[in-house]
Amino acid sequence: MQHPLSSPTPAPCPDYRTQPRAFLRALFDAAVRDAQPLHGMRAWLPAPPKGRTVVLGAGKAGGAMAQALEALWPADAPLSGLVVTRYGHVPPRPAGLAERIEVVEAAHPVPDAAGLDACAAHPGADPGAHRRRPGAVPDLGRRIGVADAAV
Numbered sequence: 001m002q003h004p005l006s007s008p009t010p011a012p013c014p015d016y017r018t019q020p021r022a023f024l025r026a027l028f029d030a031a032v033r034d035a036q037p038l039h040g041m042r043a044w045l046p047a048p049p050k051g052r053t054v055v056l057g058a059g060k061a062g063g064a065m066a067q068a069l070e071a072l073w074p075a076d077a078p079l080s081g082l083v084v085t086r087y088g089h090v091p092p093r094p095a096g097l098a099e100r101i102e103v104v105e106a107a108h109p110v111p112d113a114a115g116l117d118a119c120a121a122h123p124g125a126d127p128g129a130h131r132r133r134p135g136a137v138p139d140l141g142r143r144i145g146v147a148d149a150a151v
């Protein structure tokens with residue numbers, strides 16, 4: 001059975017000498033497919049650590065990256081976290097994909113109350129960071145990162 005987020009294996013590339021338009025389309029389709037988080041992230045994931053894995057992320061692609069990580073991470077390995085993404089950038093959740101990472105929509109690039117509240121409510125967040133550095137979101141990082149934390 002195929003995973004709900006995965007796509008079929010691409011067809012062989014057409015001959016560029018006899019089918020130049022089909023060849024270019026196949027290259028484009030392959031590039032777009034490989035740029036999707038589900039496919040691009042797979043090769044870079046480490047093995048699950050002992051204990052739990054906590055994910056913190058921010059950015060427009062954060063919602064899609066969080067879903068890809070949830071799909072690729074072993075179901076029996078503890079995974080949790082928080083990702084803050086721009087309003088309207090959370091893709092529809094595929095049926096059957098468990099939500100293990102909380103995804104919150106907020107303003108970008110200047111944080112609004114939704115982003116600040118999400119950061120302050122997350123365990124380990126520094127709720128006073130935005131007061132010491134106006135305009136800064138409490139240290140979430142600029143992209144999804146996988147952090148090992150033995151518990």
